[in-house]
Amino acid sequence: MRRTVALLSIALALAAIPAAAQERPVAFTGARLLPITSPPIENGVLVVQGGKIVAVGPAGSVRIPNDAEVHDVSGRVIMPGLVDTHSHIAGASGGDRSAPMHPDVRVLDALNPLDTGIQKAQAGGITTANIMPGSGLLMSGQTAYVKLRDGRTIYDLLYCKDVLTEVCGGMKMANGTNPIGSSPSPGTRAKSAAIVRNKFVQAQEYREKIRRANGDPSKMPARDLEMEALVEVLEGKRVVHFHTHRHDDILTAIRLQKEFGFRLVLQHVSEAHRVANEIAAAGVPASIIVLDAPGGKLEAMDISNANGAALEKAGALVGFHTDDGITDSRFFLRSAAIAVRYGMSREAALYAMTMAGARMLDLEDRIGSLERGKDADFIVLSGDPLSTYTRVLQTWVEGVKVFDLNDPRDYLYAVGGRGAGVVAAFHHEGMEGH
Amino acid sequence: MKAIHILGKVAARAAAAALVAFAPAALEAQVAVRGETVYTMAGAPIQDGVVLIGRNGKIERVGRASEVRIPDGYRVFTGKVVTPGLIDAHSVVGLAGYLNQEHDQDQLERSNAIQPELRAIDAYNARERLVEWLREHGVTTIHTGHGPGAVMSGQTMIAKTRGNTVDEAVVKPVAMVAMTIGPEVARNFNNRPGTTPKAIAMMRAEFLKAQDYMRRQQQARDGNGPSRDLKLEVLAQVLRGEIPALITAQRAQDILAALRLQREFGFKLILDGAAESYDLINEIKAAGVPVIIHPTMARHSGTLENASMETIRRLRDAGIQVALQSGYEGYVPKTRVVLFEAAMAAAYGMPFEQALATITIDAARILGIDDRVGSLERGKDGDVVVFDGDPFEHTSHVCTVIIEGQVVSETCR
Numbered sequence: 001m002r003r004t005v006a007l008l009s010i011a012l013a014l015a016a017i018p019a020a021a022q023e024r025p026v027a028f029t030g031a032r033l034l035p036i037t038s039p040p041i042e043n044g045v046l047v048v049q050g051g052k053i054v055a056v057g058p059a060g061s062v063r064i065p066n067d068a069e070v071h072d073v074s075g076r077v078i079m080p081g082l083v084d085t086h087s088h089i090a091g092a093s094g095g096d097r098s099a100p101m102h103p104d105v106r107v108l109d110a111l112n113p114l115d116t117g118i119q120k121a122q123a124g125g126i127t128t129a130n131i132m133p134g135s136g137l138l139m140s141g142q143t144a145y146v147k148l149r150d151g152r153t154i155y156d157l158l159y160c161k162d163v164l165t166e167v168c169g170g171m172k173m174a175n176g177t178n179p180i181g182s183s184p185s186p187g188t189r190a191k192s193a194a195i196v197r198n199k200f201v202q203a204q205e206y207r208e209k210i211r212r213a214n215g216d217p218s219k220m221p222a223r224d225l226e227m228e229a230l231v232e233v234l235e236g237k238r239v240v241h242f243h244t245h246r247h248d249d250i251l252t253a254i255r256l257q258k259e260f261g262f263r264l265v266l267q268h269v270s271e272a273h274r275v276a277n278e279i280a281a282a283g284v285p286a287s288i289i290v291l292d293a294p295g296g297k298l299e300a301m302d303i304s305n306a307n308g309a310a311l312e313k314a315g316a317l318v319g320f321h322t323d324d325g326i327t328d329s330r331f332f333l334r335s336a337a338i339a340v341r342y343g344m345s346r347e348a349a350l351y352a353m354t355m356a357g358a359r360m361l362d363l364e365d366r367i368g369s370l371e372r373g374k375d376a377d378f379i380v381l382s383g384d385p386l387s388t389y390t391r392v393l394q395t396w397v398e399g400v401k402v403f404d405l406n407d408p409r410d411y412l413y414a415v416g417g418r419g420a421g422v423v424a425a426f427h428h429e430g431m432e433g434h
Numbered sequence: 435m436k437a438i439h440i441l442g443k444v445a446a447r448a449a450a451a452a453l454v455a456f457a458p459a460a461l462e463a464q465v466a467v468r469g470e471t472v473y474t475m476a477g478a479p480i481q482d483g484v485v486l487i488g489r490n491g492k493i494e495r496v497g498r499a500s501e502v503r504i505p506d507g508y509r510v511f512t513g514k515v516v517t518p519g520l521i522d523a524h525s526v527v528g529l530a531g532y533l534n535q536e537h538d539q540d541q542l543e544r545s546n547a548i549q550p551e552l553r554a555i556d557a558y559n560a561r562e563r564l565v566e567w568l569r570e571h572g573v574t575t576i577h578t579g580h581g582p583g584a585v586m587s588g589q590t591m592i593a594k595t596r597g598n599t600v601d602e603a604v605v606k607p608v609a610m611v612a613m614t615i616g617p618e619v620a621r622n623f624n625n626r627p628g629t630t631p632k633a634i635a636m637m638r639a640e641f642l643k644a645q646d647y648m649r650r651q652q653q654a655r656d657g658n659g660p661s662r663d664l665k666l667e668v669l670a671q672v673l674r675g676e677i678p679a680l681i682t683a684q685r686a687q688d689i690l691a692a693l694r695l696q697r698e699f700g701f702k703l704i705l706d707g708a709a710e711s712y713d714l715i716n717e718i719k720a721a722g723v724p725v726i727i728h729p730t731m732a733r734h735s736g737t738l739e740n741a742s743m744e745t746i747r748r749l750r751d752a753g754i755q756v757a758l759q760s761g762y763e764g765y766v767p768k769t770r771v772v773l774f775e776a777a778m779a780a781a782y783g784m785p786f787e788q789a790l791a792t793i794t795i796d797a798a799r800i801l802g803i804d805d806r807v808g809s810l811e812r813g814k815d816g817d818v819v820v821f822d823g824d825p826f827e828h829t830s831h832v833c834t835v836i837i838e839g840q841v842v843s844e845t846c847r
Binding site for chain 2: 291292293294295296297298300301325326328331334337338340341386387388389390391415416417418419420421
């Protein structure tokens with residue numbers, strides 16, 4: 001039975017693979033290329049085929065196949081598709097208030113691939129996103145690593161091919177004030193850490209039982225969805241994405257990571273400027289958010305747009321995220337520009353928008369740079385990525401154009417206007433007389 | 435070397451506070467600003483221009499450096515681009531604080547959906563961190579006060595982003611009366627009113643009462659007039675055209691309702707938000723109503739689900755008076771910055787100087803304070819911002835902010 005389901009899901013996944021994988025090569029000529037892992041190339045040539053990058057280099061040094069469809073993009077800039085390490089688009093939700101930790105709950109069971117948030121993210125140049133459940137619980141569930149293809153079902157968007165046998169994302173955790181509340185939520189920070197530690201100790205014991213069973217089905221512990229997911233965390237197959245703001249909460253997250261040895265990506269790190277050296281020393285990557293003003297919640301009141309600069313200086317791996325709806329995916333490129341305004345280097349900021357995010361999601365072999373053999377995920381910009389005036393003209397995912405500013409429908413999602421709304425929002429107008 | 439501001443640096447904050455606190459001493463100084471490009475917003479930009487600000491805090495002269503000699507003893511600031519102090523045409527900062535706790539949120543009183551008598555000056559905190567944040571980013575004048583979300587939430591005021599008290603900051607203690615038409619009102623007031631039509635009926639009834647109050651005042655002889663009613667006094671001022679009504683309405687049907695009310699009662703209307711105004715350009719133009727558009731980057735959800743980054747450009751192209759605002763934010767970030775909102779309006783196709791006008795001279799005109807601020811002209815307030823590059827580039831910095839000749843920020847941010 002289980003096998004049938006697995007086969008079925010593979011079949012679905014295969015059927016869904018976008019007609020993409022074009023056979024005929026496509027070449028882009030004349031643009032300034034920002035490969036990220038190597039220096040910019042003026043008047044570059046990018047050749048893609050079968051959903052992959054097959055060549056990238058300066059004009060003259062790259063052979064354009066005779067049968068290639070050639071796009072002259074002179075005066076434009078091409079860079080890798082952006083990686084958003086923390087987003088809530090497409091109707092993300094996770095665990096409920098019945099318990100403080102929900103390692104068994106999957107965000108992918110909530111996602112609607114037809115949500116206009118996907119189109120808007122494509123319009124912002126985002127090609128890969130880590131869609132997460134919220135931060136109102138210590139562990140709100142499993143996140144989903146998605147490729148922003150034009151999809152009909154969630155299977156069209158996921159990186160994993162089989163949701164039943166593969167790890168399809170990370171694990172969302174949170175500390176500080178968001179997960180604190182009335183029972184069964186913890187009431188204090190120390191209790192928060194204790195609940196998490198107890199759960200991980202249980203998972204360690206569960207893993208030990210599996211080890212002792214040594215493959216003997218009669219000795220295996222009963223299946224436990226929570227424990228299975230946490231064992232994936234303990235074994236480093238599932239990365240923990242940890243929402244944390246205050247400097248002491250950041251250190252608590254690192255302390256838990258040291259104790260249980262899971263792989264950790266810090267998310268938000270509003271006070272990173274206070275503990276940048278500790279973050280760097282722990283070798284833990286940090287994904288930051290850039291905001292137009294401080295405040296709004298107590299633990300984020302000392303957020304600084306100089307976090308990028310501080311973490312870069314300390315030597316930590318820095319990425320960016322939208323936290324969409326906190327910031328809009330269409331303005332994601334602003335994050336890099338504003339981080340640069342506050343002292344981050346241009347190179348580190350562009351790396352943070354792409355390659356750093358790819359590394360945080362374990363996808364650096366497939367995405368994050370313009371390199372031969374990587375997925376053909378890239379964006380065509382009207383100008384420099386750090387300029388306010390630059391527009392995303394096209395977004396390509398695996399060799400397929402998923403966004404084109406010249407397309408009226410795409411234009412609507414990029415700019416807004418009548419019909420661009422989220423899935424029709426419900427406006428409460430009262431129920432008198434009903 | 436660019437000085438980089440780290441928000442958490444206590445020292446930097448204390449220094450900024452000190453600058454403001456010792457304002458009177460700074461007033462003695464005469465200030466000259468010289469920029470490679472000076473956008474006066476009164477005529478073409480001046481290449482290599484100079485602005486002189488006198489002891490009284492007013493602009494003495496504006497012109498080319500080759501024609502305007504900087505007198506001895508003037509403190510000189512130089513930079514790539516010089517603009518008038520920026521104007522935020524609609525905000526709630528000072529009433530809304532950045533902690534977002536009950537004790538620092540005074541922008542919306544929920545005891546009653548109609549309270550036009552609430553004064554902004556009774557709640558404005560001049561030392562609020564968000565006021566400082568706006569000032570550091572070049573915003574020198576704000577129209578702030580009671581926020582959207584009530585049928586009539588209260589009054590607004592206009593202030594300079596300086597001073598330690600409301601009295602030191604205030605430009606106009608009563609600017610407008612803030613009203614809202616939209617479904618958020620029912621949510622804020624526990625369904626009293628529960629629908630938009632009910633809310634509009636309540637507004638009409640209130641204006642009728644004010645008309646009656648005015649009639650009884652006019653007919654009064656020998657002190658037998660109506661007893662004072664703070665609510666009706668303010669609404670009477672609105673009906674007499676002395677104070678404009680600022681009606682927040684995002685959806686097309688709500689904007690039309692605002693225009694309908696204006697036609698019925700003849701008050702001076704300023705539309706606020708107006709996300710779907712692009713569908714009502716003819717109607718708004720015919721009514722001759724100015725529009726303070728929602729922030730370009732406002733969250734496009736709820737009543738703003740069909741908002742467009744191009745609305746402001748489309749309205750202005752049609753000849754409607756427009757300005758930009760930071761608006762109200764209930765969570766993170768706790769305010770927006772009009773500099774960034776105008777930058778995005780420019781990014782989405784508005785010509786540079788038009789976008790700059792939405793946060794300078796055009797905003798001043800809509801607020802009725804263009805005799806004092808909004809452009810760099812002789813006799814106006816010496817409110818000036820110096821940038822180290824194109825003001826709208828995110829990678830540029832605001833390096834000097836001057837309010838009435840007083841240097842209130844000298845760190846590049």
